[in-house]
Amino acid sequence: MRAVDEGLASCHTCGRVESASHHRCGRCGAALHVRKEASLQRCLAFGFAGILAYIPANVMPIMIVNQLGIEQANTILGGVFTFWRMHAYPVAITIFIASVLIPGLKFVSLGLLCAAAAGKLRLEGRLANTMYYLTELVGRWSMVDVFVVVILAGVIQLGNLMTIQPGGASLAFGLMVILTMLSAHAFDPRLIWDRLNKEPI
Amino acid sequence: MHQSVSSGWPRAGSVRHRVACEYCDTLHEVLLLPEGKAAHCTNCGKLLYQNRPESLQRAIALGVSVLLLTGLMMFFPFISLDAKGVESRMGIVGAVVHMWEAGSPLVSLAVGLFVLGLPIFLGAGLLFLCLPLSRRRYLPGMEVVMRLLQATEHWVMVEVFFLGALVSLLKLVKLAKVELEIGFWSMAGLMVCLAGALAGIDRLELWDRIEHAKERRER
Ligand SMILES: [Zn+2]
Ligand SMILES: [Zn+2]
Numbered sequence A: 001m002r003a004v005d006e007g008l009a010s011c012h013t014c015g016r017v018e019s020a021s022h023h024r025c026g027r028c029g030a031a032l033h034v035r036k037e038a039s040l041q042r043c044l045a046f047g048f049a050g051i052l053a054y055i056p057a058n059v060m061p062i063m064i065v066n067q068l069g070i071e072q073a074n075t076i077l078g079g080v081f082t083f084w085r086m087h088a089y090p091v092a093i094t095i096f097i098a099s100v101l102i103p104g105l106k107f108v109s110l111g112l113l114c115a116a117a118a119g120k121l122r123l124e125g126r127l128a129n130t131m132y133y134l135t136e137l138v139g140r141w142s143m144v145d146v147f148v149v150v151i152l153a154g155v156i157q158l159g160n161l162m163t164i165q166p167g168g169a170s171l172a173f174g175l176m177v178i179l180t181m182l183s184a185h186a187f188d189p190r191l192i193w194d195r196l197n198k199e200p201i
Numbered sequence B: 001m002h003q004s005v006s007s008g009w010p011r012a013g014s015v016r017h018r019v020a021c022e023y024c025d026t027l028h029e030v031l032l033l034p035e036g037k038a039a040h041c042t043n044c045g046k047l048l049y050q051n052r053p054e055s056l057q058r059a060i061a062l063g064v065s066v067l068l069l070t071g072l073m074m075f076f077p078f079i080s081l082d083a084k085g086v087e088s089r090m091g092i093v094g095a096v097v098h099m100w101e102a103g104s105p106l107v108s109l110a111v112g113l114f115v116l117g118l119p120i121f122l123g124a125g126l127l128f129l130c131l132p133l134s135r136r137r138y139l140p141g142m143e144v145v146m147r148l149l150q151a152t153e154h155w156v157m158v159e160v161f162f163l164g165a166l167v168s169l170l171k172l173v174k175l176a177k178v179e180l181e182i183g184f185w186s187m188a189g190l191m192v193c194l195a196g197a198l199a200g201i202d203r204l205e206l207w208d209r210i211e212h213a214k215e216r217r218e219r
Helices: A039-059 A076-085 A089-117 A125-155 A166-187 A192-197 B002-007 B055-075 B093-100 B105-133 B142-155 B158-172 B182-201 B204-216
Strands: A008-012 A018-020 A063-067 A070-074 A162-166 B018-020 B027-029 B037-040 B047-050 B079-083 B088-091 B177-180
Touching: A018 B158, A039 A076, A039 A089, A039 B158, A063 A125, A070 A076, A076 A089, A089 A125, A089 A166, A089 A192, A125 A162, A125 A192, A125 B079, A125 B088, A125 B093, A125 B105, A125 B142, A125 B158, A162 B037, A166 B105, A166 B142, B037 B055, B037 B182, B047 B204, B055 B093, B055 B105, B055 B182, B079 B142, B079 B158, B088 B158, B093 B105, B105 B142, B105 B182, B105 B204, B142 B204, B158 B182
Parallel strands: none
Antiparallel strands: A008 A018, A063 A070, A063 A162, B018 B027, B037 B047, B079 B088, B079 B177
């Protein structure tokens, strides 16, 4: 038995189950909705904005290294290749996973979840749960490259020897991570289960 | 009665106590769990609620540790470099300020918020809730603080920053002699305490304790 079938809504903030006719939760005061409000629209809007930010994040330099007066702009993928050539395989793989693979998979996963919630695609309920859980879990880890730039720029202030400036991609990348986190947060996995309940196998 | 409130959660026998699964909306009666056990959704398996042992005491201890370690992290250097006699030293606050001056105010703000501001808020917020609640006292504003804690906990990125520090170290050791300072080790400790603080207490339990303390005051 689902809460919605009993005319009940569970508060998104504190989890209290109340009559769906109430506008506010009696315990925590949050607005009460049966499902997250405009969930699909918000999820898609943040997701597309995230994809837009993903492009400059990969094309623009993430940092500009000034070594003995010579400036060199590094992109994220460039950094992965540099580490790979230096035989620092674990670092190259870590950066690749956190900066390229995870954001890409997040877009795919959110796209599939939205399609399933909109009834365009049939997704098994538990699989959808796992996809959503992982999408929410890994979101923050993509921020790692932005933090690397902050640390390197902060510590490498060696006068004429070497300095590091943040590049445009650090902002674009940070924005992309924030937007995809907002997108995942806006999604309501109950929409998928609602579909499954409506059309029994 | 009082004993069961302080050690056992959730309150058994309360008519209102039902919980709907966050993922599939299946309705469940809330049962009194033995300490250390968790209840899962019968339909999809999602975690519904847990009864964490000594939850309030642990949250208080971890809240204090989070504040202390964040303080250490802010006031002590993080990493220092020695490149052929040219020395450079970085603290977290310095790195945030440097980012601002280097023309990236938004990145600077994001780091300040995700790595310094929110951990402080989380530690202080937990103390504000759990200290009075451990004596079953209610304070006005507890609901607001709890809502803010829940809204911000996903945005705490100390462990991500720490991974970033490890990646940076691998770049730095090729350039210069690197020294790990107190700030670095404080962050390692902070990471552990934050993870413990977030996992050590159930959200529904905290809300229930707040509600109970409030009812008790109004009676
Ligand atoms: Zn509520
Ligand atoms: Zn469920």
